[in-house]
Amino acid sequence: MIISTGIRTDIVNHYSDWLLERFREGFVYTRNPLFPNRVTRYELHPDKVDAVLFCSKNYEPILSRLTEITSHYRTFFHYTITAYGNDIEPNIPPADDRVSTLRKLSRLVGCERLMWRFDPVFFTDSYPPERILETFDRLAEQISDYVCGCSFGFVEAFFTLRTRLPDLLPLDNEIKHDFARRLSSIAARHSLPLQTCGSNNTYEEYGIKKSGCYTLDMIGKANGCAFRSVRHLGNRRGCLCITSRDIGWYDSCPNLCRYCNANHSVAEVRENIKKHDPHSPLLIGGLNADDELIDGVQTSLLRDERQISLFDL
Numbered sequence: 401m402i403i404s405t406g407i408r409t410d411i412v413n414h415y416s417d418w419l420l421e422r423f424r425e426g427f428v429y430t431r432n433p434l435f436p437n438r439v440t441r442y443e444l445h446p447d448k449v450d451a452v453l454f455c456s457k458n459y460e461p462i463l464s465r466l467t468e469i470t471s472h473y474r475t476f477f478h479y480t481i482t483a484y485g486n487d488i489e490p491n492i493p494p495a496d497d498r499v500s501t502l503r504k505l506s507r508l509v510g511c512e513r514l515m516w517r518f519d520p521v522f523f524t525d526s527y528p529p530e531r532i533l534e535t536f537d538r539l540a541e542q543i544s545d546y547v548c549g550c551s552f553g554f555v556e557a558f559f560t561l562r563t564r565l566p567d568l569l570p571l572d573n574e575i576k577h578d579f580a581r582r583l584s585s586i587a588a589r590h591s592l593p594l595q596t597c598g599s600n601n602t603y604e605e606y607g608i609k610k611s612g613c614y615t616l617d618m619i620g621k622a623n624g625c626a627f628r629s630v631r632h633l634g635n636r637r638g639c640l641c642i643t644s645r646d647i648g649w650y651d652s653c654p655n656l657c658r659y660c661n662a663n664h665s666v667a668e669v670r671e672n673i674k675k676h677d678p679h680s681p682l683l684i685g686g687l688n689a690d691d692e693l694i695d696g697v698q699t700s701l702l703r704d705e706r707q708i709s710l711f712d713l
Contacts, residue, residue, distance in 0.1 A: 401448065401645060401698040402619075406455030406478070406591055408433075408570075408648035408662050410655050411683070413492070418464040418678045421707040422647070423469055429681040429693070430647045438580050438711060439687065441698040442645060446472045447696050450627070451619050453644055455480065455517065457492045458500045470509055471622070474623040476614060477509060477550070481518040481537035484527060489657045495535075499542050506546035511623040515613070516547045518658055520555035521579070523569040529579055536546075536583060540599070548622070549593035552583065555659055564658045573601065580608045612640035616701060626703040645696065649684045652676070 411419050422428045422560040426445050432438040442448075451474040459466075459479065459573045469475065477504050481495055482488075492498070506514050518536060523529055540550070556570055562568060572635070580596075587594040588607065595609040596602075602610050612618070619642070633643045651668040655661065655666035663669050675685040688692065 401442070401449050401700065402453060402454040403442070403444070403449050404455075404644035404646040405648065406453070406615075407644075407646040408650050409653040409683070410458070411648050412454060412456035412462050413458040414463070414654050415460075415678075415683060417675065418647060418676070418683060419462070420468055421463055421678060422681070425681075427681065429445050429687070430645070430646050431649060431682065432539060433650060437688070439691050440695045441637065441681075442643075442647070442691060443698060446458075448471060450701050451476060453614050453619075454464050454478065455613075456527065457481070457489070457657075458498055458501065459505050460493070460497075463501065463504055466508060468504075475509065475513060475626060476619050476622055477497070477505065477514045478517045478613060479505065479514060479547075480519065481539060482518060482520070483532045483539075484686050487526070488659065489655065491655050492657075495539065499539065501544060502557050508563050510622075511546050512548050515551040516543050516551040517613070518550055521552055522565070522571065522659065523554040523575075524565060524567045525569070525617075527584075528569075529575075532649065533579070533582055533586065537586045537590075540586060540592050544590040547592075549595060550587060551595050551597055553596055555663060556658060558661045560661075560664070561659065577603065582610050589661050597631040606658070610640070612642065614641045615659075616642050619630075627701045628703050632699055642701075647683065 405419060423444050425444060428442050428444055429439050452469060453476050455478040457480045481498050554576055584594055584606040590683060597610045597611060597613045604610060612632055615632060616630060620627050628684060632640055650662050650665055652672040653663055653669065656663065657668060672684045677686065680686045
């Protein structure tokens with residue numbers, strides 16, 4: 401089983417103490433988003449977890465203690481650094497500070513375990529394509545030697561996006577292809593492998609690979625292990641990632657990025673933050689009297705290297 405720490409909220413940036421305590425205690429609880437009274441317990445012992453996946457906009461809060469996890473678990477990291485400022489991403493450090501942290505993270509875990517996430521991409525009057533491409537070029541020059549590649553994707557048009565970003569410019573296929581072609585040219589100049597994920601479009605004619613952000617092949621190569629051949633069902637439509645168990649909770653991310661569809665209400669985020677207890681097995685709140693606690697299924701995806709080949713008989 402694979403554990404994820406960054407799909408529903410930015411745990412690393414805002415809840416690092418809680419995360420590290422969960423790994424020290426060896427278990428975690430997580431609520432089912434569709435049936436909130438159904439709570440699943442997952443064991444976090446190294447023999448129960450095939451890999452731990454990270455995705456964050458700021459690793460600085462956990463950097464000095466990250467070896468508590470990396471010393472015992474297979475890991476893979478995504479570091480999200482976009483082209484947008486605090487008018488869009490209000491509660492994260494400046495990009496230059498995060499680039500510095502990315503370099504420290506790379507030295508700690510190795511560039512083969514670290515991917516730059518330039519996602520999402522969208523355009524407004526303040527952020528036209530030319531500005532996004534110029535920012536990507538500047539960031540790529542600083543980042544390319546410290547990562548195994550870069551994943552990008554265009555923003556998903558969920559129903560509240562227009563309200564949050566009223567000056568959002570339309571994105572048709574012609575605009576997307578032109579941008580992808582120019583982005584690929586910049587990436588190639590910096591010898592930076594470029595890929596997409598979670599998209600129904602393909603840009604392979606520009607040398608852009610279509611792959612999951614997290615695949616067993618990717619995780620296996622980064623950690624020197626082999627996984628069984630398993631279908632990658634993804635986390636949403638068009639996603640090519642391996643299925644993982646996320647231990648976060650929606651409407652709990654203090655980043656408050658205006659494009660994020662994991663937060664639906666700023667008021668609810670603030671209420672959930674008040675309920676956070678760093679000593680609770682749940683990220684937000686604790687068990688309620690009517691909660692149903694069940695043990696999660698934790699089937700390993702690792703290939704059993706002890707199996708004997710017919711050619712060895």
